[in-house]
Amino acid sequence: MADVTLHDVARASGCSVSTVSRVLAGSRPVGAATAARVRQAVEDLGYRPNHVARALRSRSTGTIGLVLPQITNPFYPTLVRELTYALHADERAVLLADCDDDPKAEAGHISALLDRQVDALVVIPAHEQHSRTAVAAAAARVPLVLLDRGCGPGVADSVAVDNAAGMALVLDHLAAEGRRRLCFVGASGTASAAAERRTAYEAGAGALDPEAPGRVALGDFSVAWGRAAVDRIWTERAAAQRPDALVCANDLIAVGALQRLRQLGADVPGEVAVTGFDDIPLADLADPAVTTVRQPVAELAAEAARLLDRRPVSEQAGPRRSIRLAPRLVVRASTGRSSASHTPKSAPATRPETESAQ
Amino acid sequence: MADVTLHDVARASGCSVSTVSRVLAGSRPVGAATAARVRQAVEDLGYRPNHVARALRSRSTGTIGLVLPQITNPFYPTLVRELTYALHADERAVLLADCDDDPKAEAGHISALLDRQVDALVVIPAHEQHSRTAVAAAAARVPLVLLDRGCGPGVADSVAVDNAAGMALVLDHLAAEGRRRLCFVGASGTASAAAERRTAYEAGAGALDPEAPGRVALGDFSVAWGRAAVDRIWTERAAAQRPDALVCANDLIAVGALQRLRQLGADVPGEVAVTGFDDIPLADLADPAVTTVRQPVAELAAEAARLLDRRPVSEQAGPRRSIRLAPRLVVRASTGRSSASHTPKSAPATRPETESAQ
DNA sequence: CAGTCTTCGGAGAACGTTTGCCATGGAAGG
DNA sequence: CCTTCCATGGCAAACGTTCTCCGAAGACTG
Numbered sequence: 001m002a003d004v005t006l007h008d009v010a011r012a013s014g015c016s017v018s019t020v021s022r023v024l025a026g027s028r029p030v031g032a033a034t035a036a037r038v039r040q041a042v043e044d045l046g047y048r049p050n051h052v053a054r055a056l057r058s059r060s061t062g063t064i065g066l067v068l069p070q071i072t073n074p075f076y077p078t079l080v081r082e083l084t085y086a087l088h089a090d091e092r093a094v095l096l097a098d099c100d101d102d103p104k105a106e107a108g109h110i111s112a113l114l115d116r117q118v119d120a121l122v123v124i125p126a127h128e129q130h131s132r133t134a135v136a137a138a139a140a141r142v143p144l145v146l147l148d149r150g151c152g153p154g155v156a157d158s159v160a161v162d163n164a165a166g167m168a169l170v171l172d173h174l175a176a177e178g179r180r181r182l183c184f185v186g187a188s189g190t191a192s193a194a195a196e197r198r199t200a201y202e203a204g205a206g207a208l209d210p211e212a213p214g215r216v217a218l219g220d221f222s223v224a225w226g227r228a229a230v231d232r233i234w235t236e237r238a239a240a241q242r243p244d245a246l247v248c249a250n251d252l253i254a255v256g257a258l259q260r261l262r263q264l265g266a267d268v269p270g271e272v273a274v275t276g277f278d279d280i281p282l283a284d285l286a287d288p289a290v291t292t293v294r295q296p297v298a299e300l301a302a303e304a305a306r307l308l309d310r311r312p313v314s315e316q317a318g319p320r321r322s323i324r325l326a327p328r329l330v331v332r333a334s335t336g337r338s339s340a341s342h343t344p345k346s347a348p349a350t351r352p353e354t355e356s357a358q
Numbered sequence: 359m360a361d362v363t364l365h366d367v368a369r370a371s372g373c374s375v376s377t378v379s380r381v382l383a384g385s386r387p388v389g390a391a392t393a394a395r396v397r398q399a400v401e402d403l404g405y406r407p408n409h410v411a412r413a414l415r416s417r418s419t420g421t422i423g424l425v426l427p428q429i430t431n432p433f434y435p436t437l438v439r440e441l442t443y444a445l446h447a448d449e450r451a452v453l454l455a456d457c458d459d460d461p462k463a464e465a466g467h468i469s470a471l472l473d474r475q476v477d478a479l480v481v482i483p484a485h486e487q488h489s490r491t492a493v494a495a496a497a498a499r500v501p502l503v504l505l506d507r508g509c510g511p512g513v514a515d516s517v518a519v520d521n522a523a524g525m526a527l528v529l530d531h532l533a534a535e536g537r538r539r540l541c542f543v544g545a546s547g548t549a550s551a552a553a554e555r556r557t558a559y560e561a562g563a564g565a566l567d568p569e570a571p572g573r574v575a576l577g578d579f580s581v582a583w584g585r586a587a588v589d590r591i592w593t594e595r596a597a598a599q600r601p602d603a604l605v606c607a608n609d610l611i612a613v614g615a616l617q618r619l620r621q622l623g624a625d626v627p628g629e630v631a632v633t634g635f636d637d638i639p640l641a642d643l644a645d646p647a648v649t650t651v652r653q654p655v656a657e658l659a660a661e662a663a664r665l666l667d668r669r670p671v672s673e674q675a676g677p678r679r680s681i682r683l684a685p686r687l688v689v690r691a692s693t694g695r696s697s698a699s700h701t702p703k704s705a706p707a708t709r710p711e712t713e714s715a716q
Numbered sequence: 717c718a719g720t721c722t723t724c725g726g727a728g729a730a731c732g733t734t735t736g737c738c739a740t741g742g743a744a745g746g
Numbered sequence: 747c748c749t750t751c752c753a754t755g756g757c758a759a760a761c762g763t764t765c766t767c768c769g770a771a772g773a774c775t776g
Binding site for chain 2: 049076223255
């Protein structure tokens with residue numbers, strides 16, 4: 001029952017291979033009686049079309065390549081899940097490649113995927129500059145969309161969250177909560193989100209305090225840096241000089257900051273508020289839970305999937321599209337004056353949680 | 359430069375297609391001069407072999423399918439990464455399918471992958487019973503290895519951590535730390551790890567306290583259940599009756615338990631110790647950091663990859679292999695009497711951390 | 717020097733599809 | 747009744763490889 005081919009079906013149903021193919025693909029009308037015989041034979045023999053042969057003939061594998069920097073980055077699993085859902089719904093399979101934040105490895109994986117004749121690529125570039133040439137070369141061969149991170153202007157279509165809008169949400173919220181001495185804890189890294197979030201902070205924070213835009217500490221997108229940043233900020237300044245809100249460039253930094261703040265005995269959010277970005281599962285698990293900006297992950301994935309179809313390969317000359325999706329603020333315990341942060345929550349077991357089973 | 363075929367190379371180097379194929383595959387000796395001409399032409403034209411055609415002819419796609427229950431389960435990203443590394447090192451590509459914990463979807467993905475002619479499958483089954491038939495059917499067609507979770511006996515080769523050994527490590531450690539009133543917080547779920555860890559606890563805990571094996575609370579593998587379990591245990595019993603160690607079936611439960619214990623004002627580890635299982639990144643991030651059992655993730659992945667090669671498809675009749683790898687205990691702050699749990703750690707920024715950047 | 721190997725190269729048949737083109741036959745139109 | 751046309755079905759050529767034959771040498775052996 002393993003290897004039934006079109007040929008077998010043709011023989012069993014007493015017609016030619018072409019006819020069977022046409023019945024299955026519906027590419028041309030076929031007589032009702034014949035079609036019925038064919039379908040019956042397909043059923044009886046348990047015929048399954050061979051995608052490899054189909055791909056060879058039709059020059060389309062129905063496969064798309066997904067290249068990402070680090071699947072262990074807690075923001076990506078949900079993105080990967082949504083993307084695979086969107087693509088599987090469309091009968092496309094996903095070839096996964098993790099490049100461990102290394103642009104060299106990334107280039108290797110991209111060309112390996114091209115060799116495997118993927119129909120298109122979704123790339124989350126590892127490095128804003130160093131990923132450019134490989135991405136540009138690939139984009140010249142197949143439809144390619146950059147997801148989550150950019151890679152310089154005009155390289156390829158891209159889909160990402162509107163970082164500036166997200167940061168604005170945070171700043172508005174903090175302003176409404178009466179915070180005035182903000183400090184940004186960001187990343188100097190090579191991902192485009194790093195720069196965008198930072199400039200959005202610098203542009204928006206001035207409205208609250210002319211000096212706020214200048215209070216910027218840069219490290220990387222890690223928990224460790226969150227801790228280190230707090231160490232630096234808290235030891236450098238007298239109590240009166242300290243910020244009353246830490247605006248972190250992502251949730252990992254926020255969690256690290258929160259951890260150290262608690263260890264130093266600071267009251268969050270009474271004394272200082274902390275905000276994150278992305279809304280990874282960890283943000284809700286921290287104590288206090290982190291106010292953050294939720295990325296519209298499912299929509300980002302769907303948009304990326306949509307973009308791959310709409311580019312008929314020939315129309316390559318068209319301008320690159322850059323789609324930005326609006327995020328939404330998720331207010332949790334780490335901001336807001338009116339709170340007793342470390343007391344048991346009012347409804348202990350009934351609020352929705354991010355869960356997971358193994 | 360896009361579509362150079364063997365034929366083009368043959369023409370450019372003045373020999374036949376077969377010869378070119380042979381010099382590239384090394385399948386038969388070829389004269390030195392000819393080989394050089396061929397290689398030169400390959401270089402000049404930028405020839406890249408077409409994997410689809412190769413797959414059709416050689417009946418091997420060099421692709422393996424990876425089917426998992428939920429990529430968002432925090433234990434899986436590292437496993438996926440290690441597995442892709444191991445397979446990519448071997449020139450195999452990985453088709454990813456996430457089945458959202460649904461055995462129906464899982465069956466669908468498995469057969470979709472088979473239709474795409476994957477050379478082999480790695481499956482982390484979603485359900486111990488309901489996944490069986492689909493897995494068994496697939497195992498009859500291609501090499502298949504079950505990873506992390508089982509799926510009933512004799513269905514396919516499997517690779518997993520030795521849960522019993524891991525639990526023994528935990529119990530020994532707790533005994534050494536002088537803990538006597540243990541309580542197991544586990545999962546009643548459908549994953550094989552749930553049952554194995556529980557029976558290992560029941561088997562081993564009696565040595566410390568004849569009543570310990572009886573103290574078992576079952577929920578699921580989630581943070582929420584960890585919280586709920588603590589609520590139940592703490593409210594049900596007077597202070598003197600409470601356990602001095604919570605043995606959790608995985609890290610998520612442990613983190614939830616820890617969170618609620620802190621909210622209830624319990625001293626961890628002074629009053630009660632907490633242990634986890636798996637060593638997901640979150641375990642080190644919790645406060646206090648969770649003592650847990652580290653799964654040998656890279657080795658599990660490597661072993662799975664190795665198992666896929668060694669089965670020459672014909673030898674299907676051989677007995678199923680079940681490989682169990684020994685885990686290792688990672689002692690952190692959540693156990694051990696001698697500790698002031700909530701004080702700043704001595705060397706704040708210098709200990710190794712699990713990091714991650716976006 | 718004739719015969720038998722060995723070595724290298726080419727022709728061509730697969731692999732399982734899709735699809736362009738032709739053949740047949742009956743219906744419709746003159 | 748003869749054309750013209752659909753509607754249907756089959757043949758065969760791709761798609762880009764790999765691999766089995768075969769043949770033509772040259773290298774040995776007796």
